[in-house]
Amino acid sequence: MSEFGGFIQDEVANDELDRIEAAYGPLAAAVRELVDATIRSTVPPEEAALALAEVEAVVKRLRAQQMPGPAGVRFNSEGRAWNWGNAVVGLRNAIAPPLEIVHVRSGLAHANVDLGAAYEGPPGLVHGGATALLLDHIMGETAAAAFTRVTFTGTLTMVYRRGTPLGPLRLDARIDREEGRKVWVVASIGDEEGPTVEAEGIFIIPRWAT
Numbered sequence: 001m002s003e004f005g006g007f008i009q010d011e012v013a014n015d016e017l018d019r020i021e022a023a024y025g026p027l028a029a030a031v032r033e034l035v036d037a038t039i040r041s042t043v044p045p046e047e048a049a050l051a052l053a054e055v056e057a058v059v060k061r062l063r064a065q066q067m068p069g070p071a072g073v074r075f076n077s078e079g080r081a082w083n084w085g086n087a088v089v090g091l092r093n094a095i096a097p098p099l100e101i102v103h104v105r106s107g108l109a110h111a112n113v114d115l116g117a118a119y120e121g122p123p124g125l126v127h128g129g130a131t132a133l134l135l136d137h138i139m140g141e142t143a144a145a146a147f148t149r150v151t152f153t154g155t156l157t158m159v160y161r162r163g164t165p166l167g168p169l170r171l172d173a174r175i176d177r178e179e180g181r182k183v184w185v186v187a188s189i190g191d192e193e194g195p196t197v198e199a200e201g202i203f204i205i206p207r208w209a210t
């Protein structure tokens, strides 16, 4: 394995990646269900205590073999890249919705997502930090121009127009303009009635990546 600016070259073959994803993708989806069930369960405390013992057994099973740090962003020479731990799109991260981003073309993207009880801030509404998290990510991927370059969030501005209801939502992002190593991206998240949060960000191609 070797590293480039934190990106790790890891020669796992594509068919082995498929096998891992086929097992861990559904596992992460089940853990997402577990998170939602834990928030919304009304079973008596004795039942919750039994569930705790079962969850602890699962954690022990998974801890039997662990990587030393976070999952990182990895790629192989077969042209595959994977970021299983990413907080927004990570296939193996139950905290990630996960957002499935459609890149219409370089610099233009959208996504649909359904946010449940785990993303609540004000009653019935999405936490403002959660909308910022999702917007930051789709904007970052959009700035990266179809993954042809590395960009980091420099400045991010959010305008919260009205509360974002939990449930089905849509995100849109596009590159507005560029100047040198700076890329301005505009984006929004909203429901069927239109945008609830509008964002503008300056994404920087870092000096080390040029």
Ligand SMILES: CCCCCCCCCC(=O)SCCNC(=O)CCNC(=O)[C@H](O)C(C)(C)COP(=O)(O)OP(=O)(O)OC[C@H]1O[C@@H](n2cnc3c(N)ncnc32)[C@H](O)[C@@H]1OP(=O)(O)O
Residues within 6 Å of the ligand: 073, 136, 137, 138, 139, 140, 141, 144, 147, 151, 152, 153, 154, 155, 180, 181, 182, 202, 204, 205, 206, 207, 208
């Ligand atoms: C797998 C690929 C897809 C992944 C998508 C991921 C989406 C998620 C996006 C993120 O959340 S990234 C994580 C959050 N961001 C960071 O952690 C960034 C931390 N900051 C840095 O790493 C550096 O400060 C940064 C790369 C942003 C800039 O460092 P540089 O040394 O390359 O910048 P430099 O000082 O040379 O400035 C270059 C230009 O950018 C401008 N600039 C620098 N920092 C800025 C800033 N923070 N905001 C606005 N503009 C900024 C700076 O004024 C200058 O403008 P001019 O060319 O006009 O002079």
